Every structure is written in structure tokens, then in C-alpha cells.
Amino acid sequence: MRILMVSMNSIHFRRWTSQLKDAGHEVYWFDILGAGGNIKELDWVSQKTDWRLRIQKGRYLLKKIPFLKKFIERDVAKSFENYVVEIQPDIVHSFVLYMSCVPILNVMKKYTHIKWLYSAWGNDLYFYQHDPKYKKGIDLVLPHLDYMFADCKRDLILAEKLGFKGKSLGDYPGGGGYHFDLIEEDIKPISEREGILVKGYQGEKHRGLNVLKALEKMPETPKITFFSTDHSLIRYYNSSESLKKKDITFFTQKEGLNHKELCRLMNRSLIYIGNNLSDGMPNTMLEAICFGAFPIQSNPGGASAEIIDEGINGLLIENCEDIDEIAHKLEESLTNDQMLQSAFENNMKIRTKLAYSFIRKQVLNQYDLIEKNNS
Template identity: 45%
Template sequence: MKILMVSIFAPHFFNWTEQLKDSGHEVYWLDVFDSNTHVEKIDFAEQITGWRYKQDFKGRYLLKSKAPKLNKLINLLNERNLTDVLEAKIKEIRPDVVHSFVIYLSGVPVLPVIEKFPELKWILSTWGSDLFYYRKHQEYLEGIKKVLPKIDYLFTDCKRDHQIALENGFNGKFLGAFPGGGGFDLEKLEEYFLPFDERNVILIKGYQGKHGKCLEVLKAISGLHAEIKNYELVIFGAPTEVFDYIESSKLKTWNNLQCLEKLPPEKVLQLMGRSFMYIGNSSSDGMPNTLLEAMVMGAFPVQSNPGGATSELIENRKNGLLIEDPFDIQAIQGDLKEAISGALDVKTGIAYNFENIRPLLDRNKVRKQVLEKYKLIESELN
């Protein structure tokens, strides 16, 4: 089967697509924003990059910074249109299916092209806030409602988003909820895995902004110095706002706190393998990849639950803690205090995840299931 992937440049996408290596499918990737970068991880796929500029002249970046108006005018003449490129590639490649990743970036923009090829099957993968957040905003909802009825096959990263899709016009075949980046190489990750009694890190996702709500966690943590003083507190992925908050609060005086900027995925997994507890808090998400990493690596997960996605894996107070209101500092503080003090049986919760959740996220198992879905699509084409 010829599959034309249409996606942004994203680790989730590369991890997902890697599952198709040696599958017998012929895979192509059109980079919708054209990073003009070849990705070794998916070097088995034909990568359509470097398409945006007719002439990639020297000094283009300098011109953009020094004369933005002139640069914009030049780009009107020099840039190719995504839809024109996609249409040409469909005619050239003659794919059996087009697979779009993220509806508002790689679905809505290409709808006019897809409609020109009514015999072409269309797959959509959603992850994160793709449907949950953007369907609440009219300018995005209009596009979502136009695209979903045209989708033949749907992958999501949580069951919640299947329901949202149904409510907004999807009437195709649901292929299932899978981790957005595929599963995890459990055997490889064993080297990062410390026994429970040797773990001394409380790990916090530092995202702060439109969705990330790390500051609420830090405000909750700041009232638990006595309980946390014997732990190593590590914040990762922190933007300037988080560093500024720490500098202006009493957390600045804590000698057991370390705040880090964005880390490579491998480093995050290493930290997870040393962590007693992982905390992630956001107002909007799908099934958070870092939550899955925590469960795979044996850290007790404390995670926000927007729209009920996280509760598909976590039973509150059994194998993790659910933050139902990401802005409720007192509730977050109370739950953390209970878990850290030993009032909650954290060790049993981790053991449950290890026995029941971790095996479901094995990369080989997930890959086999995903390839079966592509095989199903192929069978329906004939």
C-alpha cells in the first residue's frame, strides 16, 4: 500500500512512522511547514522537503530580520503553496491513502486537495489537544466540522477524542486509541530503571503557558518543604516564566531543587527511571506522553485529567493521582502531601502499573496492533 503521510516535523510523528519500517508499505512524507531537514529515523520513507522556496537565496534569514516587509513581499513571489505541492505529489505518487497528523495543521489546510480525489482514502491521527481544546474555538471548530465527515479512518491517543470526533461529524472507521508516538522499547529502557527503594527524585514537568500549568504545582509544592526536604526536586522543560517564579519565591532558597530547560527524550526517560513520583499538570491534553513514560519507568504518576483522558489509565488513589482541577493549588498540595508522607500506598500503585499498564505500552506489541490496522485498510481498498 502506498501511504502519503502529511505532517509537521515532530518527534511523535517520527516515532509513529518508524513502526512502518520493513512493513512492506511504500511510505512518503510531506513536511507541511518544510523544515528542509532529512530525518534519519524514518530514512526508509521518501521525504518531501525543501519544497517551499523556488529560490532559497543567500541572506534570506538576514532579510527577514532586517526588512520584514520586503521579505514578506518577496515570499509572495518566491513561496510555493502547500496545497499545490500536495496535489502535484498525489498525481505523481498515486497513493492509496493520505494520512494526516493533527487536524488543524495537516487536515484542515489540505481538505481542498483531498476533495479533488474522491476515490482517495483519508486517515487522520489526532493527539494532545488536537480535538479537545480546538473544538472549543469557533474558528477551529468550523474546520474540524468540515474535515471529520471526510475522514475514512481515525487513530486517536485516547478514547475521549473518538467521542469528540463522533460529536463533530466523524462517521468513518475508528482504528483505536494508541500512544501518539507508538510504544516503548522496554528492554532498552531497563538500564535506566532503579529499584523503588533507591529512588529519590520528585520529577515535575515544567511546561507553562496556554495549556501547561506548572506554576500551580510549584505553588502547591512550596508549602511542603518539610515533607520534601529529603527528596531531590527536579523540574524539566521549564520556560522563562518558571525560572522567574522560582527566583521570586522561597523555592529559590531550597538546596534540593533543580530547574532544567528542555531535555532530549532520552534524558527525560533517565530521570523517570530515578523518580519516585512524576507530576504533570495541564488544562488541556490528550493522553500525555510523559505520563506514559512515568508509568513505564516506574514513577508514581500525578497527572491532570482534562476531559477524562488520563482516567482511562489511572484509577485515582490506586495507581496514581488525578488532578481534576489544574488550578486548585490547595487540592494539589493535599494530594501530594498524602502521597509523599506515606499515607497513600505509592509502592503498590507502581507495582500495579508495572504489571498491568507497562506491558500494554511495549513497542513491539503496539507496532503489531498498528500494522494490523494498516493491513485492515489495505484489505478494504481491494
């Protein structure tokens, strides 16, 4: 089957696409942003990337003049259509609705013999359904899709409520399964773990600052590591005398840990915390489960509850703005050794179902199903 991927270059896109290597399909990629180079790790994929700009020299200066933009940049839909005509795909697979579905909608409506598959990630539907600008795109696109993946069951159900009439292919991690051999060390038992690992994002949909404020309320804490830390957390830390007395390390996004280092840290941490106003199935939480850290995770729309059974293999934060709730969940986990040990054992069983080879087999079965339906 000839598969045309439509996406920006992202780590989740690269990981997902890697599942198709040596699977018997011809794979192509149309970079929806059209301004980047080829992806070396996907050198087996035919890549259409630097298509957008007509002019290279002086383009940044010229882009500041609005009426000249059409002379500098090629139209997305037209460029995509030209590529479709050139390669004649059997299916187009778009990642993220507003970015990779809306711009090509009119082309897909024109070539109805080409099946259309959509992957919903993170906030794609759950958060943006309430934004009039994005909701318009959701309403226009969903009825024209033939197939859909999501990273949680919540969004498969939500898509149907919002107008999706195609076939759901299941919920899988947005970047596919996880490589357990990445860290080149055995999974450490509870007795060899220490400390709290926190995702420090803060912004429109992320609430890492509330975790820091919850830790401030606690008289005693083990060592704490924040990664992908927003600078607002560091400013708050610097203004708090009680936090300065705690053993806290911050890694910002700019000076952050690489993926392997982060997974090693998960393998040595006792507890992992992620706190968001909105999300799909949190990929970092799934990785924390795979590497044995006890997960405490926000639960917007019930997505995290699809894998975390409260008190059995983790704890759920139901209100990401409630600092007292977060502090209570932390205290509960730090004072209940039996719960931590039992959760570790349960998560090691869940881990097998998140393995790269296990997820890849299921995902490829779904692509094969599409091919069978098209034949």
C-alpha cells in the same frame, strides 16, 4: 499499500512512522511545512521536504513584503496535489487536523478514491473545539475523513460528536509504544527511588507554575527536579525564600535533558507530576509509568483517567489551577508507602501493554485492515 504521511517533522511523527519500517508498505512523507531537510532516521521513507520556497537567496528580506509572498512560496495545496499525482497513494495519513488536514482538504475532496486517515494528538480536538478559527476547520474536515486514530478514547468519542463519520481505528500513544531498553538499566524498585520529577511547561495550556506553588506550601519535601522548565518558574523560585530552602533543580527547554537522560531520571524518581489545562493522553506520563515513577497527572476531559485509576496506580488532579489540590495530592503520595508500592506493581503490568512491540503489532493490524478494505 502506498501510504502518504502528511505532517510536520516532530518526534511523535518520527516515532509513529518508524512502526511501518519493514512492514511491507511503501511509505512517503510530505512535509506540510516544506522548509526542512530529510529525516535521517527515516531514510527508508521517500521524503518530499524542501518544496515550499521558489527563491533561496534574499528570501527572508523578500518575505517582509506581503504582496511578494506568492512569488516566493509555492502553494501548499498545489504542491501536495502534484505529489499525489506523482506517487498515486492508496491512503493519505494526516497528523494534526488544523496543520495537516485543513490545507489539503480541497485536494482530498477532489481525489475521493484515496482514503484519508487522521491522527488526533493532544489538544487537537478537545482544546481547539472552542476556538472559532479552529472549529471552522474541524467542521469542514471531519466529515471527509475515512479513518481515525487518537491518543485517547475521549477524542474518538468527541470526533463523532463533532462530525466524524468514518471508522475509528483505536487509541494508541501518539508516538507509538515505548522502548524499554533505551535506558540500559533495570527498573528500580520503590526502595531505591527518591525525589519528585515535574514537567515544568507553563503557557496557554500548561500549568507547571502551579506545581511549584504547591511545593512552596509544603513544609518538607524530598529533592525536586523540574524539566522543560519555563523561565516564569525560575523567576518565581528566585522570588520565594521558602522555595530557595528546598533542594530544587531546574532544566530549561533550551538546556534540557535528552530523551534517554529523562527516562533514566524517571527510573530513579519516586513521583512524577504533569499539570495541564488541556491535553490528550500525556506521553510523558505514559513514559513515567513505563519507568516506574508514581504518576500524579491533571485530567482534562477525563483523558488521564483512561489509564490512571485514582489511588490504585496514580492520582488525578481534577483542577489544574487549584494549588491546594495539587499540594494535597503530593502530601498523600509522600505519606502513603503502601499506595506507592501497590501502584508500582500495577503500573508494571500496564507497562507491558505500552511496549513498542505490543503497540506496533496492533497499529500494523489497523493499516492491514485498511488495505483489506481497499482491495
